Amino acid sequence: MEDEGNTGESPQQEHQHINGWASIAWTHLSYVRQNSPLIQCITNFVSMDLMANTLLSAGASPAMVHSLQEIPDFTPHAHALCINVGTLTADWLPAMKKAAEVANQSNKPWVLDPVAAGASGFRLRACLELVGLRPSVIRGNGSEIIALSKASVGPTKGVDSTHESTDAVEAAKSLALASGSIVAVSGAVDIVTDGQRVAGAQNGVAMLQQITATGCSVTALIAAFVAVDPLHAFEATASALSIFGIAAEIGMDVAKGPASLRMHLIDSLYGLDQATILHRINITFLS
Numbered sequence: 001m002e003d004e005g006n007t008g009e010s011p012q013q014e015h016q017h018i019n020g021w022a023s024i025a026w027t028h029l030s031y032v033r034q035n036s037p038l039i040q041c042i043t044n045f046v047s048m049d050l051m052a053n054t055l056l057s058a059g060a061s062p063a064m065v066h067s068l069q070e071i072p073d074f075t076p077h078a079h080a081l082c083i084n085v086g087t088l089t090a091d092w093l094p095a096m097k098k099a100a101e102v103a104n105q106s107n108k109p110w111v112l113d114p115v116a117a118g119a120s121g122f123r124l125r126a127c128l129e130l131v132g133l134r135p136s137v138i139r140g141n142g143s144e145i146i147a148l149s150k151a152s153v154g155p156t157k158g159v160d161s162t163h164e165s166t167d168a169v170e171a172a173k174s175l176a177l178a179s180g181s182i183v184a185v186s187g188a189v190d191i192v193t194d195g196q197r198v199a200g201a202q203n204g205v206a207m208l209q210q211i212t213a214t215g216c217s218v219t220a221l222i223a224a225f226v227a228v229d230p231l232h233a234f235e236a237t238a239s240a241l242s243i244f245g246i247a248a249e250i251g252m253d254v255a256k257g258p259a260s261l262r263m264h265l266i267d268s269l270y271g272l273d274q275a276t277i278l279h280r281i282n283i284t285f286l287s
C-alpha cells in the first residue's frame with residue numbers, strides 16, 4: 001500500500017532534487033548580484049517604490065522609465081523589461097507595446113504582470129495584445145491567469161485574487177501553450193509551467209497578501225532572474241518566486257505586522273546566503 005504523498009523517490013533522490021533547486025536558485029541570485037542587470041519597469045504607481053527596492057536588494061538595477069519618447073534609446077540597454085498594467089490608462093499602453101517590441105528586437109527578455117486582467121474589457125484587451133507580443137514570462141494571481149486564459153471579463157475583486165493558485169493550473173498550462181510564455185501563478189503555492197512541466201514553489205507567508213504590490217515586486221524579481229539566464233526562464237521564474245518567499249519567511253520571524261514585514265522582507269532578500277536557501281527552499285515538480 002502506498003502512502004499518500006509518497007513520490008516514489010528515495011530520501012537521497014529527494015535530497016538531490018532539493019539540492020538541485022537550491023543550487024539553481026542560489027546561482028541565479030549570485031548572477032544577479034554579480035552582474036547587476038538593468039531592469040526597465042513600466043509599472044503602476046502603487047508598486048514603484050517596493051518594486052525598485054526589491055530589485056535593489058537583490059542586486060539588480062531598476063529604472064522606472066515609461067515615456068514612449070525614451071523607449072528607442074533606453075530599452076535596448078536594459079537587460080530585461082517588466083510591464084505591469086496595474087494603473088493602466090490609454091496613454092500608457094502605446095509605450096508598453098513599443099517597449100515590448102523593442103525588447104524583442106534587441107533579444108531582451110520581458111515579463112508581463114496582467115494586474116486585474118478580467119476587471120474590464122479595456123484591461124483584458126490590453127493584456128491580450130501584450131501577450132501577443134510574446135513575453136518570456138507572464139506572472140499573475142489565480143484570478144488574473146484564469147481571466148487571461150479564458151479571455152473573459154468577469155466578477156472581480158480588482159487586483160486581489162478570488163481563486164487559489166492551484167485552481168488555475170489548467171488555465172496556466174493552456175495560456176502557456178497558447179502564448180509560448182512561461183506562466184506563473186502566485187499564491188500559497190506558486191505555480192510555474194511551460195504548458196507541460198508544472199513546478200510548485202511553496203515558500204512565502206500569507207501576510208504577503210496584506211502588503212500591496214508584493215506580487216508586482218516578485219514579477220520584477222523574475223525579470224531580473226530571467227535577465228541573467230534568458231534561456232532558462234522556467235528555472236529562473238521558480239527560483240525568483242522561491243527566493244522572494246524565503247526572504248518573507250525570514251522577515252516574518254521578526255515582523256510585527258505588514259508594515260514591518262515589508263521592511264524585513266527587503267533586508268532579508270539583501271542578506272540571503274546559500275546555506276539559508278539550501279535549508280529553506282521548497283520547490284517540487286507537480287507534473
Ligand SMILES: Nc1ncnc2c1ncn2[C@@H]1O[C@H](COP(=O)(O)OP(=O)(O)OP(=O)(O)O)[C@@H](O)[C@H]1O
Pocket residue numbers: 115140141142159160161186187188189190203204205206207208209211212213214215216217218241244245
Ligand atoms: N497564502 C499564501 N501563503 C504564502 N505566500 C503567499 C500566499 N499568498 C500569496 N503569497 C505570496 O505573496 C506574493 C504576492 O502574491 P499575490 O498572489 O498576493 O500577488 P498579487 O495578487 O499579484 O499581489 P499585488 O497585486 O498586490 O502585487 C507572492 O510571493 C506569493 O507567493
Ligand SMILES: Cc1ncsc1CCO
Pocket residue numbers: 044046047086087115159212213216
Ligand atoms: C492596489 C493597486 N491598484 C492598482 S495596481 C495596485 C497594486 C497592487 O496590484
Ligand SMILES: [Mg+2]
Pocket residue numbers: 113115116140141159215216
Ligand atoms: Mg498583482
